[in-house]
Amino acid sequence: xxxxxxxxxxxxxxxxxxxxxxxxxxxxxxxxxxxxxxxxxxxxxxxxxxxxxxxxxxxxxxxxxxxxxxxxxxxxxxxxxxxxxxxxxxxxxxxxxxxxxxxxxxxxxxxxxxxxxxxxxxxxxxxxxxxxxxxxxxxxxxxxxxxxxxxxxxxxxxxxxxxxxxxxxxxxxxxxxxxxxxxxxxxxxxxxxxxxxxxxxxxxxxxxxxxxxxxxxxxxxxxxxxxxxxxxxxxxxxxxxxxxxxxxxxxxxxxxxxxxxxxx
Numbered sequence: 001x002x003x004x005x006x007x008x009x010x011x012x013x014x015x016x017x018x019x020x021x022x023x024x025x026x027x028x029x030x031x032x033x034x035x036x037x038x039x040x041x042x043x044x045x046x047x048x049x050x051x052x053x054x055x056x057x058x059x060x061x062x063x064x065x066x067x068x069x070x071x072x073x074x075x076x077x078x079x080x081x082x083x084x085x086x087x088x089x090x091x092x093x094x095x096x097x098x099x100x101x102x103x104x105x106x107x108x109x110x111x112x113x114x115x116x117x118x119x120x121x122x123x124x125x126x127x128x129x130x131x132x133x134x135x136x137x138x139x140x141x142x143x144x145x146x147x148x149x150x151x152x153x154x155x156x157x158x159x160x161x162x163x164x165x166x167x168x169x170x171x172x173x174x175x176x177x178x179x180x181x182x183x184x185x186x187x188x189x190x191x192x193x194x195x196x197x198x199x200x201x202x203x204x205x206x207x208x209x210x211x212x213x214x215x216x217x218x219x220x221x222x223x224x225x226x227x228x229x230x231x232x233x234x235x236x237x238x239x240x241x242x243x244x245x246x247x248x249x250x251x252x253x254x255x256x257x258x259x260x261x262x263x264x
Contacts, residue, residue, distance in 0.1 A: 012127075013123075013127070017029055017116075017120050017123075018119075018121070018124075020032060021116040021117070021120075022117070070206075072206075073203060073206030073209075073210065076199075076203050076206070076207070080198070080199075081257060081259065081260075082257070082260050083195065083198055083199065083207060085253050085260050086150070086195055086211075087195075087210055087211060087214045088214075088249075088253070089150065089151075089154050089187070089191065089250060090188065090211060090214040091214040091215070092154075092245065092246055092249045092250075093184065093215070093246055094214065094215045094216070094218045094222060095221065095222040096222060096242035096243070096245040096246050096249075097158060097184070097242055097243060097246045098184075098222055099223050099227075099238075099239065100126075100164065100180060100242075100243075101126075102223050102226070102227070103230065103235050103238075104119065104122050104123060104126070104177075105119055106230070106235050107122070107235070108122055111168065111236075112170050112173070114170075121174075122173070122174065122177060125174045125177045125181075126177040126178065126180055126181040128178060128181065129177065129178035129182035129183075130181035130185040132182055133153075133181065133182040133183065133184070133186045134189060136182075137186060137189045137190060137193075146190050147260045149186060149187075149190050150187050150190045150191050150194065151187075151250050151251075151253060151254040151260070153186040153187030153190070154187045154246060154247075154249075154250035155246075155250045155251055156179065156183035157179075157180060157183040157184045157243075157247075157250075158244060158245070158248070158249075158250060159243065160176045160177075160179035160180040160183060161176075161239060161240075161246065162239075162240045162242075162243030162244050163176045164176035164177055164180060165236050165238075165239035165240035165242075165243060166240050188215065192211065195208065195211055222242075226238055226239070226242065229241075
């Protein structure tokens with residue numbers, strides 16, 4: 001449900017942005033986006049944290065204990081190949097594949113000669129794929145062979161990114177953009193589920209923090225390097241290379257990590 005509502009915003013957002021651009025202009029869209037965060041602040045102010053039944057192990061300001069917990073978390077992940085493989089896949093997907101998101105405007109402007117409405121169409125198509133991917137995961141529920149779905153989703157994501165990068169047809173590119181959004185959400189959402197099931201209650205917070213860091217934390221670095229590489233080698237070659245790296249990395253994990261393939 002979390003993935004579904006998050007991905008639905010990726011469908012509605014670009015569509016509303018295309019309409020808003022015509023009505024208010026570019027600056028008006030950014031102003032409306034800023035105002036929308038008032039709703040976020042109000043919602044967060046209404047959240048009441050649950051009181052834990054167990055006392056805290058140490059104070060939040062205890063720096064030594066914090067460093068000890070951090071290293072304990074890294075040691076826990078290092079000694080569990082399935083957990084570390086899922087985190088590695090998440091980082092590779094984000095670092096090499098996620099730059100497609102920031103390069104779509106380049107394709108819309110320079111390759112397909114589209115305006116803001118065309119850009120909204122491309123972004124909305126990727127968001128629609130992500131939305132349907134989230135719906136698929138929600139529909140399947142507690143299904144078997146989750147490990148295979150994570151790996152297949154990552155391989156498909158890399159292949160869709162590479163094919164989108166090299167496509168010169170808008171229709172074909174939209175098909176691959178749909179596949180990009182669909183496969184990425186399937187892989188990441190199921191990875192999230194498996195990590196929650198694999199780790200102990202004591203380590204879940206630290207491992208999920210590493211998961212968010214591997215996916216969201218690597219994205220800005222990947223975008224910076226992809227931007228530099230696109231100036232040097234061109235956006236199509238850069239994005240195609242990133243997609244191939246994702247597909248090869250996922251294929252390598254699928255071949256050499258039998259226990260991850262067998263995860264239920």
